Amino acid sequence: MDTLSxxxxxxxxxxxxxxxxxxxxxxGKNDFAPHEKSMKMMPLATHLVEVFEWPxxxxxxxxxxxxxxxxxPTILSTKEDLMKKLEDDYQAGKKALESSxxxxxxxxxxxxxxxxxxxxxxxxxxxxxxxxxxxHHRAQLGVYYRLNNIPLPGSYGPSAxxxxx
Numbered sequence: 001m002d003t004l005s006x007x008x009x010x011x012x013x014x015x016x017x018x019x020x021x022x023x024x025x026x027x028g029k030n031d032f033a034p035h036e037k038s039m040k041m042m043p044l045a046t047h048l049v050e051v052f053e054w055p056x057x058x059x060x061x062x063x064x065x066x067x068x069x070x071x072x073p074t075i076l077s078t079k080e081d082l083m084k085k086l087e088d089d090y091q092a093g094k095k096a097l098e099s100s101x102x103x104x105x106x107x108x109x110x111x112x113x114x115x116x117x118x119x120x121x122x123x124x125x126x127x128x129x130x131x132x133x134x135x136h137h138r139a140q141l142g143v144y145y146r147l148n149n150i151p152l153p154g155s156y157g158p159s160a161x162x163x164x165x
Contacts, residue, residue, distance in 0.1 A: 046085065
Protein backbone atom coordinates (compact mmCIF):
# COMPACT_ATOMS: atom_id res chain seq x y z
CA MET A 1 0.00 0.00 0.00
CA ASP A 2 1.35 3.45 -0.87
CA THR A 3 1.60 6.29 1.64
CA LEU A 4 -1.36 8.23 0.24
CA SER A 5 -3.60 5.18 0.50
CA UNK A 6 -2.57 4.74 4.12
CA UNK A 7 -3.26 8.41 4.90
CA UNK A 8 -6.67 8.25 3.19
CA UNK A 9 -7.56 5.08 5.10
CA UNK A 10 -6.52 6.60 8.41
CA UNK A 11 -8.41 9.84 7.71
CA UNK A 12 -11.52 7.78 6.92
CA UNK A 13 -11.18 5.77 10.14
CA UNK A 14 -10.69 8.90 12.24
CA UNK A 15 -13.69 10.49 10.53
CA UNK A 16 -15.96 7.54 11.34
CA UNK A 17 -14.82 7.50 14.98
CA UNK A 18 -15.07 11.29 15.39
CA UNK A 19 -18.52 11.28 13.83
CA UNK A 20 -19.73 9.00 16.67
CA UNK A 21 -18.42 11.52 19.21
CA UNK A 22 -19.94 14.55 17.49
CA UNK A 23 -23.31 12.80 17.22
CA UNK A 24 -23.32 12.76 21.04
CA UNK A 25 -22.47 16.45 21.46
CA UNK A 26 -24.69 17.73 24.27
CA UNK A 27 -26.97 20.68 23.72
CA GLY A 28 -26.63 23.35 26.39
CA LYS A 29 -23.00 22.49 27.22
CA ASN A 30 -21.17 24.68 24.69
CA ASP A 31 -19.46 26.67 27.44
CA PHE A 32 -18.49 23.74 29.67
CA ALA A 33 -14.77 23.56 30.51
CA PRO A 34 -13.20 21.35 33.18
CA HIS A 35 -10.71 24.04 34.19
CA GLU A 36 -10.31 27.80 33.69
CA LYS A 37 -7.33 27.16 31.36
CA SER A 38 -9.24 24.60 29.28
CA MET A 39 -11.03 25.37 26.04
CA LYS A 40 -14.79 25.41 26.25
CA MET A 41 -16.52 22.36 24.82
CA MET A 42 -17.91 23.89 21.60
CA PRO A 43 -14.63 25.57 20.55
CA LEU A 44 -12.80 22.29 21.29
CA ALA A 45 -15.25 20.25 19.21
CA THR A 46 -15.11 22.85 16.43
CA HIS A 47 -11.32 22.73 16.37
CA LEU A 48 -11.45 18.92 16.30
CA VAL A 49 -13.67 18.85 13.20
CA GLU A 50 -11.63 21.59 11.48
CA VAL A 51 -8.53 19.40 11.56
CA PHE A 52 -10.09 17.11 8.95
CA GLU A 53 -9.54 19.87 6.37
CA TRP A 54 -5.83 20.22 7.17
CA PRO A 55 -4.59 17.80 4.49
CA UNK A 56 -6.10 20.20 1.96
CA UNK A 57 -4.39 23.25 3.47
CA UNK A 58 -1.08 21.42 3.91
CA UNK A 59 -0.99 20.04 0.37
CA UNK A 60 -1.92 23.38 -1.20
CA UNK A 61 0.31 25.76 0.78
CA UNK A 62 3.87 25.88 2.07
CA UNK A 63 3.10 27.46 5.44
CA UNK A 64 0.52 28.74 7.86
CA UNK A 65 1.30 32.00 9.65
CA UNK A 66 -1.08 32.76 12.50
CA UNK A 67 0.28 36.30 12.87
CA UNK A 68 -0.63 37.16 9.28
CA UNK A 69 -4.22 36.02 9.74
CA UNK A 70 -3.77 32.87 7.63
CA UNK A 71 -6.04 31.04 10.07
CA UNK A 72 -9.43 32.20 11.26
CA PRO A 73 -11.10 29.86 13.74
CA THR A 74 -14.62 28.80 12.85
CA ILE A 75 -17.34 29.66 15.34
CA LEU A 76 -20.17 27.15 15.58
CA SER A 77 -23.07 26.89 18.00
CA THR A 78 -25.01 23.66 17.39
CA LYS A 79 -24.45 19.94 17.01
CA GLU A 80 -25.90 20.20 13.50
CA ASP A 81 -23.29 22.85 12.64
CA LEU A 82 -20.56 20.54 13.96
CA MET A 83 -21.86 17.59 11.93
CA LYS A 84 -21.95 19.64 8.73
CA LYS A 85 -18.48 21.11 9.33
CA LEU A 86 -17.09 17.65 10.04
CA GLU A 87 -18.52 16.27 6.80
CA ASP A 88 -17.43 19.26 4.70
CA ASP A 89 -13.91 19.35 6.12
CA TYR A 90 -13.48 15.59 5.84
CA GLN A 91 -14.50 15.74 2.18
CA ALA A 92 -12.00 18.58 1.54
CA GLY A 93 -9.17 16.66 3.23
CA LYS A 94 -10.08 13.42 1.45
CA LYS A 95 -10.28 15.14 -1.95
CA ALA A 96 -6.86 16.74 -1.45
CA LEU A 97 -5.31 13.36 -0.66
CA GLU A 98 -7.07 11.74 -3.64
CA SER A 99 -5.75 14.36 -6.05
CA SER A 100 -2.15 14.26 -4.79
CA UNK A 101 0.87 12.20 -5.70
CA UNK A 102 3.47 10.62 -3.45
CA UNK A 103 5.90 13.38 -4.50
CA UNK A 104 3.46 16.01 -3.19
CA UNK A 105 4.17 14.71 0.32
CA UNK A 106 7.88 15.59 0.22
CA UNK A 107 8.10 19.43 0.30
CA UNK A 108 8.33 21.13 3.64
CA UNK A 109 5.41 22.77 5.41
CA UNK A 110 5.82 25.24 8.27
CA UNK A 111 3.68 26.77 11.00
CA UNK A 112 4.69 30.32 11.94
CA UNK A 113 3.53 33.16 14.10
CA UNK A 114 4.41 36.56 12.64
CA UNK A 115 7.25 35.02 10.68
CA UNK A 116 8.67 33.12 13.67
CA UNK A 117 8.85 29.39 12.89
CA UNK A 118 6.94 27.29 15.41
CA UNK A 119 7.25 23.90 13.67
CA UNK A 120 8.25 22.48 10.30
CA UNK A 121 7.77 19.06 8.74
CA UNK A 122 7.58 17.44 5.34
CA UNK A 123 4.00 17.67 4.08
CA UNK A 124 3.69 13.98 4.96
CA UNK A 125 4.87 14.77 8.51
CA UNK A 126 2.45 17.69 8.78
CA UNK A 127 -0.47 15.48 7.73
CA UNK A 128 0.63 12.81 10.24
CA UNK A 129 0.74 15.55 12.88
CA UNK A 130 -2.81 16.58 11.92
CA UNK A 131 -4.02 12.99 12.29
CA UNK A 132 -2.40 12.89 15.72
CA UNK A 133 -4.19 16.14 16.58
CA UNK A 134 -7.52 14.51 15.74
CA UNK A 135 -6.81 11.70 18.22
CA HIS A 136 -5.56 14.15 20.87
CA HIS A 137 -8.52 16.53 20.68
CA ARG A 138 -11.08 13.72 20.47
CA ALA A 139 -9.60 12.27 23.67
CA GLN A 140 -9.94 15.68 25.32
CA LEU A 141 -13.56 15.82 24.21
CA GLY A 142 -14.02 12.35 25.70
CA VAL A 143 -12.88 13.66 29.09
CA TYR A 144 -15.39 16.52 28.82
CA TYR A 145 -18.11 13.99 27.99
CA ARG A 146 -17.11 11.74 30.88
CA LEU A 147 -17.27 14.70 33.28
CA ASN A 148 -20.82 15.34 32.03
CA ASN A 149 -21.89 11.69 32.34
CA ILE A 150 -22.16 11.23 28.59
CA PRO A 151 -21.44 7.58 27.67
CA LEU A 152 -18.43 7.34 25.38
CA PRO A 153 -18.34 5.51 22.08
CA GLY A 154 -15.32 3.33 21.43
CA SER A 155 -12.42 4.78 19.50
CA TYR A 156 -10.15 1.81 18.79
CA GLY A 157 -12.24 -0.83 20.48
CA PRO A 158 -15.11 -0.79 22.94
CA SER A 159 -15.20 1.90 25.60
CA ALA A 160 -15.94 1.10 29.24
CA UNK A 161 -19.50 2.27 28.52
CA UNK A 162 -19.91 -0.37 25.84
CA UNK A 163 -18.54 -3.29 27.86
CA UNK A 164 -20.54 -5.42 30.23
CA UNK A 165 -18.60 -6.77 33.14
